[in-house]
Each structure stands twice: as structure tokens, then as C-alpha cells.
Amino acid sequence: MRFLLEHPAPAGLDDLVRTAEAAHAAGLDGVLVTEWPQLPGALVSAAAIAARVGEVLVAAEVAVGARHPVEIAEEAAVTDLASGGRLVLVARPAGEEPGRFAESLDVIRHALAARPFRFEGTHWHVPANLPENVDQPEERVRVTPAPAQPRLEVWGTGPGRSEALERALGHLADEGDDPAELGRAWAAAESSPASIGAPRGRRERWSGAADLVERLQRGRTVFGQDWAVVAAPPEAAAEIGSLVRPRVQLHRLTPGLEQFWDEERPWERGGR
Amino acid sequence: MATIDRIGVSLWTMQSTAARPGLWRALYRRLGEDARLAEELGFHAVWLGEHRVWYDGWCPAPLQALAHVAGSTSTIHLGTAMYLVPQHDPAAAARSIATLDHLSGGRVELGTGLGYRDAEFDALGLRRDRRGRLMDAALDTMEAVWRGDLGDPPPVRRPAPRIWMGGMAEPAIARAASRGYGLMLPQTLSLDQYRSVAAGYRAQAAQPGVVGALREVWVSDDPAACERHRRRIGLHLTEEAGSWWALKGRFGFEARDQVDRQVARGISQVAAGPAEQVAEALRAVLAAGVEYLALRPVFEFVEQAELHEQLRRLAEEVVPLLDGAAAA
Numbered sequence: 001m002r003f004l005l006e007h008p009a010p011a012g013l014d015d016l017v018r019t020a021e022a023a024h025a026a027g028l029d030g031v032l033v034t035e036w037p038q039l040p041g042a043l044v045s046a047a048a049i050a051a052r053v054g055e056v057l058v059a060a061e062v063a064v065g066a067r068h069p070v071e072i073a074e075e076a077a078v079t080d081l082a083s084g085g086r087l088v089l090v091a092r093p094a095g096e097e098p099g100r101f102a103e104s105l106d107v108i109r110h111a112l113a114a115r116p117f118r119f120e121g122t123h124w125h126v127p128a129n130l131p132e133n134v135d136q137p138e139e140r141v142r143v144t145p146a147p148a149q150p151r152l153e154v155w156g157t158g159p160g161r162s163e164a165l166e167r168a169l170g171h172l173a174d175e176g177d178d179p180a181e182l183g184r185a186w187a188a189a190e191s192s193p194a195s196i197g198a199p200r201g202r203r204e205r206w207s208g209a210a211d212l213v214e215r216l217q218r219g220r221t222v223f224g225q226d227w228a229v230v231a232a233p234p235e236a237a238a239e240i241g242s243l244v245r246p247r248v249q250l251h252r253l254t255p256g257l258e259q260f261w262d263e264e265r266p267w268e269r270g271g272r
Numbered sequence: 273m274a275t276i277d278r279i280g281v282s283l284w285t286m287q288s289t290a291a292r293p294g295l296w297r298a299l300y301r302r303l304g305e306d307a308r309l310a311e312e313l314g315f316h317a318v319w320l321g322e323h324r325v326w327y328d329g330w331c332p333a334p335l336q337a338l339a340h341v342a343g344s345t346s347t348i349h350l351g352t353a354m355y356l357v358p359q360h361d362p363a364a365a366a367r368s369i370a371t372l373d374h375l376s377g378g379r380v381e382l383g384t385g386l387g388y389r390d391a392e393f394d395a396l397g398l399r400r401d402r403r404g405r406l407m408d409a410a411l412d413t414m415e416a417v418w419r420g421d422l423g424d425p426p427p428v429r430r431p432a433p434r435i436w437m438g439g440m441a442e443p444a445i446a447r448a449a450s451r452g453y454g455l456m457l458p459q460t461l462s463l464d465q466y467r468s469v470a471a472g473y474r475a476q477a478a479q480p481g482v483v484g485a486l487r488e489v490w491v492s493d494d495p496a497a498c499e500r501h502r503r504r505i506g507l508h509l510t511e512e513a514g515s516w517w518a519l520k521g522r523f524g525f526e527a528r529d530q531v532d533r534q535v536a537r538g539i540s541q542v543a544a545g546p547a548e549q550v551a552e553a554l555r556a557v558l559a560a561g562v563e564y565l566a567l568r569p570v571f572e573f574v575e576q577a578e579l580h581e582q583l584r585r586l587a588e589e590v591v592p593l594l595d596g597a598a599a600a
Contacts, residue, residue, distance in 0.1 A: 013343070013375040038425055041364075041371030044339040048375045051304060051343025067361035068396050074324060075368075078333035081286075082300040082340035128397035133390050135521040141395045145286070145296040145329030 001216060001248040003028040004059055004229045005237055006203070010039060013048055015234075020053035022234035026241025030057030032090070032229050043075045050083030057086050059229075061157060063094035069104040070126060070143060073111030077147040085148030090172055092158040099123065102163045105154065109167075112152050116140035155199060165189040170199030172229060177202070183223035190224065201227030206236050209243035216248045242267040276591055280317035280381075281310050281583060282353055282486055282566040286337065287328040291507060292573040296329055302576055303337060304344035309580055313587035317349035317381050319486075319566045322356050325395045326515075328572075335368045342376035350376055353456055353486060353566055354385025354438035357414075358406035359396055365410070366417035370427050378429035383456045384411070385438035389516045404443055411435075411451065436484060440465070445473050454481030456566065459488055460538050463560045470561030484564030485557060490544040491569075491585040498544035504573050505542060509535045547585065551593035558594065 005023040010016050016039075020031045033045040046060040060079065062072060072089075080087040091108070093101040103121040110117040110126075118140045119126040129137040156164025157172040164171045165185060173182050182202075189195045202225055204212060212230070219225030230240060246261070247253065284306070286299040307318045318341060324332035331337050338350040350372065357365070373380045386403045387393065393400040417424050418432040427433060436456040437448035448455050455473055457466065466485065474480045490501040513531045517524035524531045543553035554565060569582035 016375075035367075037423075039371045039374060040424070041335070041339075041368035043333075043336050044368050044371040045375065047336045047339035048343040048372075051340045067364050070396055071360060071364075074332040075336050078300075078331060078336040079339075081297045082303075082337060084297055084301070125397060127391070127394045130394060130397070130399055132399045132401050133394045135390070135518055136523070137394065138391055141325050141391070142327070143325060143332075143395075144327065145288075145331070148297045 001220065001225070001245070002227045003240060003245060004030050004032045004057065004201075004227065005234070005240075006032040006034070006229050006231045008231050008233065010036060012039075013052070016045060016049050017052045018234045019237075020049050020056050020058075022237035024053060024056050026237040027245065028056075028237060028241055030059060030086070030088075032059040032061060034061040035063060043079045046087060047079045047082045050079075050086055055086075057088060058083055059088035059090050059155075061090040061092055064091040064104045064108070064160075065097070065101040066094040069107035069124060070111050070141075072104075073108045073143055076108070076152065077112060077143070077145055080147035080149055080152055081145060083148075087147070087149075088153045088155060088170075090155045090157050091160060091164075092156075093160040093163075097123065101160055102166075105156070105160075105163055105167060105169070109154060111143035112147055112154070114142075114146040116142040153199070155201070161185060165195070168192065168194035168198050170201070170227075172199075172227070173202040175203045175205055179219075179222055186223045199227050200224050201229055203229045203231065206230055206232035206240075209239050212240070212244050213247045216244070220248065238267075276314045276587070277316050278564045279315055279586075279591055279594070280319055280349070280351060280564070280566045281315050281570065281586070282319035282351075282568040283321050283570055284318065284331070284337070285321045285323075285570075285572065286331045287572040289328045289508075289511070289572050291504070291511075294572065300337065300340060304340055306570075306576070306579060306583070307341045307345050307348060309583055311345045311348035313583055315348065315583075315587065316564075317351040317379075317566070319351035319353040319381075319383065321353060322385075323387075323389065324359070324392050335365075335372055338380075339372055339375065342372060342379065347379070349379045349381050351381035351383055351436075351566070353383040353436075355382055356387035356392070357384045357410045358398065358403040359387050359392060360410070362410035362413035363417055363422070366414035367424065369414070369433055370418065370424060373427045373429055373433050378427070378433075380429065380433035381436065382433050383436040383438050384453075386444075390518055408447070411447075434481075436481070440469050445469065446476060448481065449473055449476035449478075452477065452479050452481060454564075455483045456564075457483070457485040457562070459486040459568065460541055461485070462541075463556055466557060466560040466562055474561075482564050483562050484566060485562045486566045486568055487554065487557060488542040488568045489550055489554070489582075489586065489590070490542065491547050491550055491582060491590060492544065493546045495545075501544055502539050502542055505571065506535050506539050508571055508573065509538050547589035548593065550586075551590050554590070554594055 007019040042060040046058045127141045155170035288294045320334040323330040436454040514525035519527045
């Protein structure tokens, strides 16, 4: 199981940096930033955090479907380069038009690949070859620069579940998603070899270590959850790192290990 | 106001070219390092450019690159020269700019340009011939977002991040004058052109903003090194103009004589030489009505150590010689 910490309502860069530093100190994988009302540019926030805190992953949740997907891909590629290859792009459907989110996902993935492409969809035409524009229209377009990562992770979230699963992308479920329905959707996707290893995450609220451990164990058993995005203040990171994370890494723990942890509380002596 | 408050450095583009290939992620790391030195030396701002869909990876997302700079520094301002406004979703752009403003504590300097390359507009499904209209509509939307008309919180810098209009065409000057934006003039103008454009702008504007200019500079006591630098800029500009200009249906390279003439004009404006000589050229620009300079020693073919020496020499040898150079 991997963990991303999400600040519930950051006031500014200091809150984001404290969250990322707390995740790093606690051995969590990284942070998730989203389009908060106060800080609506998630990729701008992601690039700023990455400059201040090394090594952690920075997942950015971005509205996809309204604006041009090439623009989103360019911003993601630059953010990935500026972070040294630590970006995860989490796409949340924006707008109402059916099909637009799916097409946008496809254009983004074409654009993040290191080759010229042409896309003829219902909503997007890339390049557009508008008659007013060009004397010498280009048949294909190459979006540059390429991201740092060979294949940038693009996950779907929110109402974009089926589009993400159809494409064997990662999927981040919302906290309130019905577990049984989620289990069926993920199990159906697992039947395709293309989906092996595709990240399966869920947003979790922080309600104490014991409660989170129980939910994650159930999530893993019932629908194969392997990522947890925990909305928690930076102060909770240490408990997630010492109490939650060790308990959900393996299929089972050695008999006696949990009791040892409960009695000896080794992290209290471990120099933290 | 100390002179250095009116001097920024430019123009980071993170290009990996045939002349000087570079690993893109290393170029972005270097950007942060360069900006830290520029901040330490007291420069007002670092300025980044924008272009897209070209082989060298010219940075298409300067706001995200500037967010990296914001996280790497604490006081230096974060400029675009230019952010190609018509090529972005205006509300999303305004919100990304507001985020950068917020995270950086109000350090954004938004230079805005129309963009000109057909392939860039076409990749995004936009009509190049509508770019003026797109610009006006986008600026209206962006101002509305920052005013809070759409429910967004106010920017740190009030009433909004400072906007500079790029270009020198009449509509650009009129747009800047009527909206109360500053000007960021191109590097290719003669002193007479700076004088007339700046005067025309100030005559039109009820409340004129700052008039700035990009200027290419190279400080060296070695005439051969200066000549070599000019030649390298010439090759850089030739590649760009040859590939990007559409001249009556032909690419620039198919009208090489026109490209060569324009490149020669560009090179003639490079201030290269000993510190005193560079300062003299810049004092002349300041005397022609320009109040802010975005000095450009940054090109992809300039190695980092070389660039850092240039930044030091500009701050320590050239800028002190500009003190007292009054705007007309």
C-alpha cells in the first residue's frame, strides 16, 4: 500500500511544504494537491512544492474536459520536468458533455508520448488544420518537451471511473464511492492483462490509526486497493507512517509482531 | 529607487537545440539555480518565454516553470516575456496566475503576447487571425477572475498581478494604454523607435504603467568573444525565423535574404563589450524613455558557468554605471 497525504485546506505554500515534509519524514510516498478555491492552479502548486521538498511524489488533481487537453499535457510535462519526474496527473472530469472527458484523456496521453500524433475526435481535432490558419498545414503535431518520466502516470478520479478503467489507467476512488460497486468495477477491469499493476486508490479521511488500518485492510481485500490518499493535517503523518503503513504492507504479519509493536512502541525510541 | 529594482534578467526558455543539446530536466534544475543567483545579486526579476510544439522543447508552460522558481527563491519577481494569452484558457490561466501570485507572495510580472506562429495556434484549434480578439476577451475574463466576479479570492498583489503588454504594434500600445498595463518592448528597436513608442504610449494612457524593454547583453573585454557571441545569437535567430516565419506561404528559410536582413538588424542591437560600453548602450535606451530593462544574457548555447559570470558582471560592473540614467 502506498500513501499520499492531502492537506484539507491549505492557506498557502507553507502549509503545502509542511505537509510534504511531514510525508517525507514519515516515509509516506508523497502528497496530493488539488484545485482548492484559495489555490486553484494544482500544477502550479505541485511545481512549487517539488522545488521545496525533494524525493516525494506530487500528485496533482486537475479538471479535465473543459480546456484544451494539449495545454494540460504541456503543463504536466513541464511540472514533471521541474520536479525531476515526480508528478502523477489525476484527471477529474469537468463539464457535462458526454465523451469529452474520454477524448481529453486520449489527447493528453498522445501528447505526453514522445512522438508526433494526429487526433480526430468529436470534440478535439489535433492539429486542427483550420483553413484560416495555415498555408502549410502540419499533418501531425509533436508536443514538447517530453515529461521526465518514460510514461507519466495519468489517473482518473471522481465520475471518470469507467473512462480510466477502460484505458487501464490508475483510478482514485472518492471516499464516498460505494465499496461493492467499486469492487465490481475494479474486478471487471482486472480481467484484462492490460490492467495488471494499474494503481487502485481511494481517498480516506483521517479518523485515527486503528480505523484507517481496518478500512485499508478491507479495501485491499474487497477491491484490491493499493493506494491511500489521506486527507489529514501534517501532524497525523507520523502516526500513519508508524502505525498504519507497516500494518498494510504484507498479506499477513508474523504472528506476534503487532503485539510487539503495541507493547514496545519502537518508534518512540527510534530517535524521532 | 535603486537601479537594480528596474533591472531584470531574461530569457529562460529551456530549449535543447542542435547548437546546444541539453537534458530537459537538467535545464529546469538549472533554471532554479540561475534564479537563486539572480536573486542573490539583487536583480528585480527573472523572465521566461513561451512557445510550443517545436523540436527543442521551448517551454510551453512558463507559469509552472515559474512555480519552480517561486519554490526555489524568496524575493525575486517572476516574469513572463511573453505569456501567449490567446493560446490559453483564460479563466484557468487567471487561476494559475493567482495561485502563483499567492504561493510567491505577490511576485508575478505577467508579460503578455499574442503569439505569431501558425502551427501553435493550429495545434490548439485556434484561428491565428482572431488572436487580437482572443486577447481582448481573455484579458477581460482574467481581470474578472482577479476582481472576484467569479467568486475567486483576491490576489496578494492588489488589485492584480502587474501586467505588461508585449509588442510594439499600435493595437498593443493602445491596449496597454487603455487598460493601464505596462509595456515590454522588443529588443530589436532603434533608440528613435523606443522614444516614439514610449511617448505615444504615455500620451494615450490616462495612467501609464512602466515602459520596459528586452535587451541582449554580453559583458566581455575580449572583442573576439563579443563577436563570437553575436554570431551565435545570429545562428539562434536564423534557426527560429527560418523555421517559424510564414512569408507569403513560404517558410523563412525559403526567403533566406529577408531572414538574414532581419537577423542582422537583431544582432546590431546586441550590447556586447566591456562593462562601460554595455552600460553606455543601456543608458541610451533609458534616456529614450524606457524605465525598465530585462537584460538578456541567457541563451541555450551559453553554459551555466558562463551565464553566472555574466550575471555577476552585470550586477557588479554594469548596473552601478546605470545609476542616475533618468527616463525621459
